[in-house]
Amino acid sequence: MSRFWSDLASQLTPYVPGEQPKAERLVKLNTNENPYGPSPAVLEAIAGTSASELKRYPDPDSSALKAAFAEREGLTPEQVFLGNGSDEVLAHTFQALLKHDKPLLFPDISYSFYPVWSELYQVNYQPVPLRDDFTIDVDAYSAPNSGILIPNPNAPTGVLLPREDIVRLLGAHPESVVVIDEAYIDFGGESATALIAEHNNLLVIQTVSKSRSLAGMRVGAAFGQAPLIEGLVRVKDSFNSYPMDVVAQRATLASLADEAWFRQCCDKVVATRERTDKVLRDLGFAVLPSAANFIFARHPGHDAAQIFAALRERGIVVRYFSKPRIDQFLRISIGTDEEMDELFAALAEIL
Numbered sequence: 001m002s003r004f005w006s007d008l009a010s011q012l013t014p015y016v017p018g019e020q021p022k023a024e025r026l027v028k029l030n031t032n033e034n035p036y037g038p039s040p041a042v043l044e045a046i047a048g049t050s051a052s053e054l055k056r057y058p059d060p061d062s063s064a065l066k067a068a069f070a071e072r073e074g075l076t077p078e079q080v081f082l083g084n085g086s087d088e089v090l091a092h093t094f095q096a097l098l099k100h101d102k103p104l105l106f107p108d109i110s111y112s113f114y115p116v117w118s119e120l121y122q123v124n125y126q127p128v129p130l131r132d133d134f135t136i137d138v139d140a141y142s143a144p145n146s147g148i149l150i151p152n153p154n155a156p157t158g159v160l161l162p163r164e165d166i167v168r169l170l171g172a173h174p175e176s177v178v179v180i181d182e183a184y185i186d187f188g189g190e191s192a193t194a195l196i197a198e199h200n201n202l203l204v205i206q207t208v209s210k211s212r213s214l215a216g217m218r219v220g221a222a223f224g225q226a227p228l229i230e231g232l233v234r235v236k237d238s239f240n241s242y243p244m245d246v247v248a249q250r251a252t253l254a255s256l257a258d259e260a261w262f263r264q265c266c267d268k269v270v271a272t273r274e275r276t277d278k279v280l281r282d283l284g285f286a287v288l289p290s291a292a293n294f295i296f297a298r299h300p301g302h303d304a305a306q307i308f309a310a311l312r313e314r315g316i317v318v319r320y321f322s323k324p325r326i327d328q329f330l331r332i333s334i335g336t337d338e339e340m341d342e343l344f345a346a347l348a349e350i351l
């Protein structure tokens, strides 16, 4: 490797994703997937993909899918940007909208990809501490900045930022791009997309990976006024990347058309989350209030790394972060009721 590349590589912090174990017998509660799978209409749509669709390049504008997202959000297609998962949409956002002299602000405990992209795309950033109770204090975002990025609900805490705080943030920073990453919004929050008409500095990012159970498909979207979206399109076009393949477009269209399946799965996840919250408290855990499809909890009497390891030995995978302030927490994705029962039984044995 040349000196240049090895020097560059050594400066980057690699992102370590959650484990994707191969063994089927594992209870996998570590990467916030949705246990119910997509609507049956999605599988039909995928199976119905024709040879003539596959042999051609996909519609570079994904017009039909953009129109479907736009209709769902009460926006126009010019206010929608699509990418291969919200990770790609976020990466384009860093490149197109967040690189300025003044720093980008985001919570010190949030999606661990944010510092990774900041370094990769040389975006100057400044983490803003959460309050002691892990809520976001929007008044703490007072440093001069050119962008603010907040996951809502936050990850890995699951804590929701109320809509009025987002409005306050937008009002206080009219010159900054305010990005709300709504990967988990469908499990208990109210989307900020309704604020787009009033705020030209707001970009909302969503994904079909979680609430629509399509993590394997890689489809994400950004919503905002046309000039912001135009910035993203320019970066995307410079990469010569198509928004997504024909199968992903078909699958996502079918998913958006089956609102009943979507609602039913979200409701089931929320009901299981509430039950999990109660059982964990009964087992002595301190649990943060979650509006997402995962729970962030710590046990005052037991070391989180040890609980993590003991669960792993029993074939149950949760997420452990060895980071300051959260190294006594476990992040537990909400699975089916049966999977959670296995978790509870294992915890009762371990504790």
Ligand code: PMP
Residues within 6 Å of the ligand: 084, 085, 086, 087, 088, 111, 151, 155, 181, 183, 206, 207, 208, 209, 215, 219, 220
């Ligand atoms: N934002 C947050 C806060 C996430 O937790 C994730 C998933 N790990 C993503 C974005 C990316 O999701 P995807 O690329 O599957 O859309």
